């Protein structure tokens with residue numbers, strides 16, 4: 001992941017942000033980040049960076065079809081079952097959009113699978129192409145398609161929306177911003193010396209990013225308050241009883257609100273609504289510490305089906321956060337309203353429009 005993320009930062013993100021800063025133009029940071037994470041997850045999954053993050057921000061048919069399919073799937077959850085079933089039968093409305101966009105997604109996937117079969121590389125799909133199933137046969141194209149789809153779906157927007165909320169919270173909390181810059185500067189002084197120009201000419205490498213505990217705490221605190229997946233659903237396979245004694249019959253669906261769990265006084269204390277990264281640090285404030293009860297923080301789910309990309313997500317978010325904050329101080333564009341969008345992923349409804357001010361660092 002760090003190869004994909006660092007080349008995107010160095011070759012494209014910094015150039016776009018520099019140009020906006022020089023011309024005193026605002027940018028929609030959420031939009032840029034959505035392009036960046038789409039490129040990264042495609043690179044990781046298929047071994048090919050579609051380079052949608054560029055000055056022109058070109059529309060990518062796969063990405064557009066993906067968005068349309070996700071939106072149309074949400075309709076199924078919002079409206080009564082009979083309605084979408086009827087739409088599906090007559091191929092109209094959201095169901096028509098879903099069918100058409102899934103065709104585009106499937107074609108893209110099939111091309112990618114064929115390319116990986118012909119010239120395998122170190123991407124995820126190539127690894128699965130080489131794997132055998134329990135009968136010793138290669139995985140079928142439809143299984144490979146679902147695996148790849150799962151990774152793109154799971155790893156695409158989740159990190160970019162988390163980063164958007166993070167940058168917004170950092171703008172509102174200058175004390176947190178100061179601590180983040182101090183932490184990064186301390187690490188870079190150790191690894192690159194006292195010449196500050198050397199701190200910003202290349203993105204941080206894995207070993208540098210790995211040392212950023214306060215930054216990780218600030219990202220976890222962001223995800224507590226603004227979880228990228230605000231609610232999750234579980235399908236009940238067989239009759240069961242929840243720990244509080246509630247009976248759940250087979251065939252039902254249980255929904256839990258990750259958003260609410262992160263904001264409950266009974267779980268996080270009186271200051272549960274405050275953005276306070278320190279709550280994630282050890283007593284000496286030198287180590288990132290997860291709560292002892294692993295079901296307290298569920299932004300990445302918990303238990304056997306915990307997010308498989310959690311460590312990659314932290315690595316990517318820390319790399320992007322440090323790359324942006326070391327170069328710039330951000331300010332919200334006047335009049336811009338930050339609002340939540342109701343969808344499966346917690347987007348900012350109007351994006352995140354910011355101005356960038358070059359930062360002066362001190363050794």
Ligand code: HEM
Pocket residue numbers: 150151154155156158159162223227228229232233298299300301304305306307308309310312313
């Ligand atoms: C801030 C970033 C991320 C957040 C908040 C997040 C959150 C989640 C959540 C809540 C689930 C559980 C979904 C469910 O129960 O249905 C999940 C599953 C998953 N995530 Fe992530 N995710 C993030 C980034 C990533 C990335 C970057 C990748 C891939 C590189 C990834 C790969 C996966 C996969 C493969 C699963 C399915 C695991 C399974 O079902 O066993 N995630 N993630």
